[in-house]
Amino acid sequence: MDGQTVPPRSAATELAGLLDSPEIGRLIAELDETRWTGRPGYPLRAMVGVVLAKSLYSIPTWTRTVALVREHHALREAIGGECPSVYAAYRFAAKLRAYSDLLDGCIARVLDRLHREKPEFGRDLAIDASDLPAYANGQRYLSKNGPERKRYSDPDASWGHRSAVSTRKGGGFYGYKVHAAVCARTDLPVAWQVESARAHESSFATGLLDAAKDRGFAAETTALDMGYDTEAIHAACEARDSRPIIPLKQTPGVKRGEHRPPNCKHGGWTFSGSDPNRGASKWRCPTGECRPGSLWVKADRLHPLVPRESKRWKSLYRGRGAVEREFGRLKHEWALLPLRVRGIERVRLHADLTILAKLACALSRARAVPLAA
Ligand SMILES: [Zn+2]
Numbered sequence: 169m170d171g172q173t174v175p176p177r178s179a180a181t182e183l184a185g186l187l188d189s190p191e192i193g194r195l196i197a198e199l200d201e202t203r204w205t206g207r208p209g210y211p212l213r214a215m216v217g218v219v220l221a222k223s224l225y226s227i228p229t230w231t232r233t234v235a236l237v238r239e240h241h242a243l244r245e246a247i248g249g250e251c252p253s254v255y256a257a258y259r260f261a262a263k264l265r266a267y268s269d270l271l272d273g274c275i276a277r278v279l280d281r282l283h284r285e286k287p288e289f290g291r292d293l294a295i296d297a298s299d300l301p302a303y304a305n306g307q308r309y310l311s312k313n314g315p316e317r318k319r320y321s322d323p324d325a326s327w328g329h330r331s332a333v334s335t336r337k338g339g340g341f342y343g344y345k346v347h348a349a350v351c352a353r354t355d356l357p358v359a360w361q362v363e364s365a366r367a368h369e370s371s372f373a374t375g376l377l378d379a380a381k382d383r384g385f386a387a388e389t390t391a392l393d394m395g396y397d398t399e400a401i402h403a404a405c406e407a408r409d410s411r412p413i414i415p416l417k418q419t420p421g422v423k424r425g426e427h428r429p430p431n432c433k434h435g436g437w438t439f440s441g442s443d444p445n446r447g448a449s450k451w452r453c454p455t456g457e458c459r460p461g462s463l464w465v466k467a468d469r470l471h472p473l474v475p476r477e478s479k480r481w482k483s484l485y486r487g488r489g490a491v492e493r494e495f496g497r498l499k500h501e502w503a504l505l506p507l508r509v510r511g512i513e514r515v516r517l518h519a520d521l522t523i524l525a526k527l528a529c530a531l532s533r534a535r536a537v538p539l540a541a
Pocket residue numbers: 432433434435453454455456457458
């Protein structure tokens with residue numbers, strides 16, 4: 169290593185930097201204009217500061233976040249000198265739900281600024297869903313071989329299915345799912361949605377692409393796992409000018425071999441490029457002896473514009489890992505889990521605040537790194 173390295177900043181310095189950033193600063197100013205002050209009148213910088221500290225320190229509850237800020241001098245200074253009460257934190261969370269448009273605006277500003285710092289941000293997206301077990305008793309039966317539970321402490325949650333991953337057994341869980349579109353190059357989320365666990369993931373892919381587009385991300389490609397391999401999702405991606413990168417599900421058409429490239433007596437035809445405007449890919453006779461020697465194949469699930477056999481497809485599909493890595497980081501390093509709130513609106517706010525804290529930190533780091541000469 170040559171030159172000097174940037175010294176690690178303390179979380180308190182980082183928190184003060186976030187509160188001073190124009191994106192978060194405007195949220196504080198806009199909330200101020202609503203003329204709401206948390207009883208007994210804590211400044212909004214302190215309220216937003218506690219919210220961000222909760223994610224920065226990966227703390228699941230307001231009680232413990234407030235306790236930490238209260239006894240941590242540097243943190244208290246960072247948020248303006250005074251630590252709000254736990255009760256004020258709860259009331260502020262309720263206020264943020266009521267002013268969700270202001271929070272959405274803040275998230276959009278942070279994403280937009282990150283996009284300008286990192287032009288490659290959001291060019292290739294990866295979409296997936298992940299389980300968020302509810303803050304509720306997840307035992308489906310009241311007793312061994314007993315009747316199924318009828319009342320849950322979080323009635324907005326529902327039973328969903330979790331797939332087996334490495335050593336973890338798959339199966340049912342009670343709770344929510346977070347559906348997200350994540351940038352495959354930076355691993356940062358650009359759009360997300362929390363739904364009850366029973367809702368199937370494939371219903372949300374299109375909405376995530378639209379939300380990403382609304383935030384200024386025109387994804388050139390979108391990678392999804394086999395669970396999303398439907399004609400509708402391929403068409404939805406293409407309609408938004410994003411090439412779908414999805415492994416092939418063994419449907420009856422696939423078993424009949426309808427996904428194979430054209431062929432002739434000279435062998436299987438070779439891919440020679442796609443034309444998104446035409447919505448078709450071009451294939452050639454391997455020896456060029458056939459007349460006509462090439463053929464346009466209309467794009468669909470069986471014949472995507474980026475063919476599944478191509479190197480480009482394989483490399484883009486590897487990018488799908490970004491969304492799983494990001495779910496893991498949000499859950500384990502940013503306290504997206506364990507959920508300590510009930511009801512879908514509170515879980516949604518929790519996810520928004522967690523992801524906002526993560527994105528705002530990424531932005532402050534992007535700003536701190538001077539552009540390479
Ligand atoms: Zn031929």
